[in-house]
Amino acid sequence: MCCVKYGVTRDYVLGLEVVTGTGEVVRLGRRTSKGVAGYDLVGLMVGAEGTLGVVTEITVRLRRLPPVGVTAVGYFDSVGQAGDAVRATAAAGLRPAALELVDRHCLRAVDAWKNMGLSAEADVVLLARFDDDGRAAEEGARRMVDCFRGAGSTWADRSETEEEAEMLFAARRLAFPALERLGPVLTEDICVPIGAVAEMLARIDRTAERHRITIANIAHVGDGNLHPLLVTEHGDAAAQVRARAAFDDIIADALELGGTVTGEHGVGLLKRPGLTRELGPAVLEMHRAVKRALDPAGILNPGKVFGPA
Amino acid sequence: MCCVKYGVTRDYVLGLEVVTGTGEVVRLGRRTSKGVAGYDLVGLMVGAEGTLGVVTEITVRLRRLPPVGVTAVGYFDSVGQAGDAVRATAAAGLRPAALELVDRHCLRAVDAWKNMGLSAEADVVLLARFDDDGRAAEEGARRMVDCFRGAGSTWADRSETEEEAEMLFAARRLAFPALERLGPVLTEDICVPIGAVAEMLARIDRTAERHRITIANIAHVGDGNLHPLLVTEHGDAAAQVRARAAFDDIIADALELGGTVTGEHGVGLLKRPGLTRELGPAVLEMHRAVKRALDPAGILNPGKVFGPA
Numbered sequence: 001m002c003c004v005k006y007g008v009t010r011d012y013v014l015g016l017e018v019v020t021g022t023g024e025v026v027r028l029g030r031r032t033s034k035g036v037a038g039y040d041l042v043g044l045m046v047g048a049e050g051t052l053g054v055v056t057e058i059t060v061r062l063r064r065l066p067p068v069g070v071t072a073v074g075y076f077d078s079v080g081q082a083g084d085a086v087r088a089t090a091a092a093g094l095r096p097a098a099l100e101l102v103d104r105h106c107l108r109a110v111d112a113w114k115n116m117g118l119s120a121e122a123d124v125v126l127l128a129r130f131d132d133d134g135r136a137a138e139e140g141a142r143r144m145v146d147c148f149r150g151a152g153s154t155w156a157d158r159s160e161t162e163e164e165a166e167m168l169f170a171a172r173r174l175a176f177p178a179l180e181r182l183g184p185v186l187t188e189d190i191c192v193p194i195g196a197v198a199e200m201l202a203r204i205d206r207t208a209e210r211h212r213i214t215i216a217n218i219a220h221v222g223d224g225n226l227h228p229l230l231v232t233e234h235g236d237a238a239a240q241v242r243a244r245a246a247f248d249d250i251i252a253d254a255l256e257l258g259g260t261v262t263g264e265h266g267v268g269l270l271k272r273p274g275l276t277r278e279l280g281p282a283v284l285e286m287h288r289a290v291k292r293a294l295d296p297a298g299i300l301n302p303g304k305v306f307g308p309a
Numbered sequence: 310m311c312c313v314k315y316g317v318t319r320d321y322v323l324g325l326e327v328v329t330g331t332g333e334v335v336r337l338g339r340r341t342s343k344g345v346a347g348y349d350l351v352g353l354m355v356g357a358e359g360t361l362g363v364v365t366e367i368t369v370r371l372r373r374l375p376p377v378g379v380t381a382v383g384y385f386d387s388v389g390q391a392g393d394a395v396r397a398t399a400a401a402g403l404r405p406a407a408l409e410l411v412d413r414h415c416l417r418a419v420d421a422w423k424n425m426g427l428s429a430e431a432d433v434v435l436l437a438r439f440d441d442d443g444r445a446a447e448e449g450a451r452r453m454v455d456c457f458r459g460a461g462s463t464w465a466d467r468s469e470t471e472e473e474a475e476m477l478f479a480a481r482r483l484a485f486p487a488l489e490r491l492g493p494v495l496t497e498d499i500c501v502p503i504g505a506v507a508e509m510l511a512r513i514d515r516t517a518e519r520h521r522i523t524i525a526n527i528a529h530v531g532d533g534n535l536h537p538l539l540v541t542e543h544g545d546a547a548a549q550v551r552a553r554a555a556f557d558d559i560i561a562d563a564l565e566l567g568g569t570v571t572g573e574h575g576v577g578l579l580k581r582p583g584l585t586r587e588l589g590p591a592v593l594e595m596h597r598a599v600k601r602a603l604d605p606a607g608i609l610n611p612g613k614v615f616g617p618a
Binding site: 003004007008010011020024026027028030031032033034035036037038039040041043044046047048052064093132133134135136139191192193194220223224225258259260261262263264265266267271274275278279280282283284286287289290292293294305 | 312313316317319320329333335336337339340341342343344345346347348349350352353355356357361373402441442443444445448500501502503529532533534567568569570571572573574575576580583584587588589591592593595596598599601602603614
């Protein structure tokens, strides 16, 4: 959840031990905080989903554990308003450690399971955590609350206690298993520019209506990384077909808004068509050329990401 | 100078327009803050020194301009003590925006040119800048001064005024041109783990003695990124031969201490032998395979970085 301030896994991987496509064991990367000796093969391996080598050891950059921090909460009547609030926080230059969105479908599912009473109070919840040292965290949370109120929150405040903040983040963490209790969940993982978050959430709502399925939203919204969760009922094969069509529509909308088909989960098998659309033929061929160069025998996680040549 | 807090160029490049080795114009990367659609070809291009494509457009991630900040200064009698101070600041978890070292050779050269009077006061100067919001910068600078004093600084304090801080950073910036007034300068660019900075600086001193040349040091020392500057006199061909030998010894020492042959300047022609030593044959062959894949005709900055196959 803390990518919005701390970046992603790739930013923390300094070195790797890798078994290559030609059967050699090599060390890539470095142990220093900077370095430009040769190509960034470490960055190339991270996120390659095992298609360029088998990673057998990882050297990571460490950071000190941050303070617990201060949490700001905003309740909203619509995802549109929540999207506006996110844009306002980005424009104000706020740097929360986490900025998460949980929508009404998730709140209801969590309440149905754990009876936390959240869905009666809000349609959409935004949660922001600031973990800066000293008074900077308090100050960040105060300004975040101002942004929430400015965007039309029905209620917004800083958490008074650590327990209260933990309870809200617990609801966020429970959203996915709570939805899975209702039926099979197809998890999306699109990422759009921050300015397009509100529009993307609106389109997701229309997609749900059009295909007559439930699409819940949890989102690392400070990054524009949305996880629409397409929920159907067990054994409803027709709904599952409609969910796949909705899944494709969401990808098409994300691309149209300048986004990407995967913010963090990767391509695997399910997003190969989306990847092909996003990259286009010339860039896809560059990927295939790199793949052939480092896996000449085609033995590393074959068929994944790019599929057969 | 601010990599120690803000990271390097590669961390800020989101997208590229590139003319490929096969003559196509492609767009790589994305406009979103996160994304894992396919291989990180943007990261592969950045730092490839033009050997994988011709970059014609760059989309960068922006940050807000930080406050001017607060500067902490420490004077030391030896590079060893300054190295210990750097290790202490890293162990204390301090996150300055910049942490720079300037040694006696640089201070003397700057004084000989601009008469700033620094070389009479210190053998080595450490400069740290904190640009956090509000009182966090003051607090960081205060703790940095404590680290300097704990490591045996002869004098350490926070700058009282912005002008005073600017003057010290000006001396840092003038070091390179001041040395160039004395003769040809061969610039090193090694990076070692923070814990090895003191030992590396000591080895550089011994290398200078052994080869009877002047080696001045400026360093992005918070990253362990050192720029030993090998200064000879105009027309002294014998000294220039000794400087090249010293250059090679410094690279060997950096590698022995777990470092890299280039922290930020790259390989070009001069560091091809060092790169070969650092990578080893199997990893070098992976580089060549990627190069052949993306530049099948061998037309992109030929001979650079890896040299002829």
